[in-house]
Amino acid sequence: xxxxxxxxxxxxxxxxxxxxxxxxxxxxxxxxxxxxxxxxxxxxxxxxxxxxxxxxxxxxxxxxxxxxxxxxxxxxxxxxxxxxxxxxxxxxxxxxxxxxxxxxxxxxxxxxxxxxxxxxxxxxxxxxxxxxxxxxxxxxxxxxxxxxxxxxxxxxxxxxxxxxxxxxxxxxxxxxxxxxxxxxxxxxxxxxxxxxxxxxxxxxxxxxxxxxxxxxxxxxxxxxxxxxxxxxxxxxxxxxxxxxxxxxxxxxxxxxxxxxxxxxxxx
Numbered sequence: 001x002x003x004x005x006x007x008x009x010x011x012x013x014x015x016x017x018x019x020x021x022x023x024x025x026x027x028x029x030x031x032x033x034x035x036x037x038x039x040x041x042x043x044x045x046x047x048x049x050x051x052x053x054x055x056x057x058x059x060x061x062x063x064x065x066x067x068x069x070x071x072x073x074x075x076x077x078x079x080x081x082x083x084x085x086x087x088x089x090x091x092x093x094x095x096x097x098x099x100x101x102x103x104x105x106x107x108x109x110x111x112x113x114x115x116x117x118x119x120x121x122x123x124x125x126x127x128x129x130x131x132x133x134x135x136x137x138x139x140x141x142x143x144x145x146x147x148x149x150x151x152x153x154x155x156x157x158x159x160x161x162x163x164x165x166x167x168x169x170x171x172x173x174x175x176x177x178x179x180x181x182x183x184x185x186x187x188x189x190x191x192x193x194x195x196x197x198x199x200x201x202x203x204x205x206x207x208x209x210x211x212x213x214x215x216x217x218x219x220x221x222x223x224x225x226x227x228x229x230x231x232x233x234x235x236x237x238x239x240x241x242x243x244x245x246x247x248x249x250x251x252x253x254x255x256x257x258x259x260x261x262x263x264x265x266x267x
Contacts, residue, residue: 003094004094004096004097005094005096005097005100006097009092009093009094009097010093010097010100010101012093013091013093013097013098013101014101014104016091017101017105018105021074024074024077025071025074025105028067028070028071028074029067029071029110029113032063032066032067032070032071032114033113033114033117035063035067036059036063036067036114036117036118036121037121039058039059039062039063040055040056040059040121040122040125043055043058043059044125049129049143049146049147050146052146052147052148053148056122056150057156059118060118060150060156060157060160061156061160061163063114063118064111064114064118064160064164065160065163065164065167067110067114068106068110068111068114068164068167068168069167069168069171069183069187070183071105071106071110071168072102072106072167072168072169072171072172072175073171073174073175073182073183073186074175074183075102075105075106075172075175076102076172076175076176076258076262077175077182079175079176079179079265085179085265089265089266095259095262095263095266096259098262099258099259099262102172102258103255106168106172107165107168111164115152118150119149119150119152122149122150123149125147126147126148126149129147130144130147161247162243162246162247165247165251166246166250166251166254167190169250169251169254169255169257169258170186170190170254171183171186172254172255172258173186173254173257173258173261174186174189174190176258176261176262176265177261197217198217201215201217202214202215205221209221209223209232210223211223211224211225212224213229219233219234220232220233220234
């Protein structure tokens with residue numbers, strides 16, 4: 001039997017992981033989807049059909065990333081007590097299989113579930129809105145075009161995925177380093193790190209340029225020009241390197257760190 005990965009053993013581990021904590025996993029997923037539906041409805045009521053795309057963007061980013069972070073914090077949340085931690089570490093499965101089980105839930109199952117639900121929910125709202133319009137109205141075409149099915153290939157979704165893989169990777173690492181209230185502790189550490197990067201970048205931008213209004217790390221600098229604003233962006237080749245680092249390198253480091261930390265716990 002392979003000591004690193006064996007398909008039947010991994011299948012049993014995945015089944016045990018899901019069925020052993022159905023309230024935590026299924027309950028949290030159901031809560032995330034319900035929150036998505038409620039938030040979409042509330043924002044649509046407050047903003048109206050004129051801001052339909054904003055409603056879609058806000059609902060998607062808040063629920064997808066927020067839900068994924070909460071879910072990833074409990075994937076390896078066995079170490080809150082010595083008993084549960086010891087029981088998990090003594091399971092007859094390799095470290096790689098345990099790590100892969102968490103990666104599969106957070107990196108594949110939840111995103112697929114969320115995207116399918118969001119598509120069905122969004123399409124239902126759009127269809128109901130279109131069917132309720134007065135075809136004889138002078139503004140029918142404008143109102144009809146204001147609501148379209150949310151495209152998953154737009155820039156906003158791609159940037160949300162970039163943030164998602166980083167956030168959930170950090171949460172997985174945090175759940176293995178912090179035994180108690182790992183989600184809160186990890187969020188504090190991550191937010192502090194982002195704040196340090198943001199203000200350090202702003203300080204360096206102001207030291208290099210005058211009249212700096214705002215500086216976004218690894219993106220652009222906004223400068224006051226008279227009564228307007230100008231922007232200084234990264235060169236395209238540098239910007240591509242930054243995007244590759246954020247989308248691939250940093251998440252890979254975080255997710256591998258989670259594996260290394262899990263292995264350290266077993267040793």
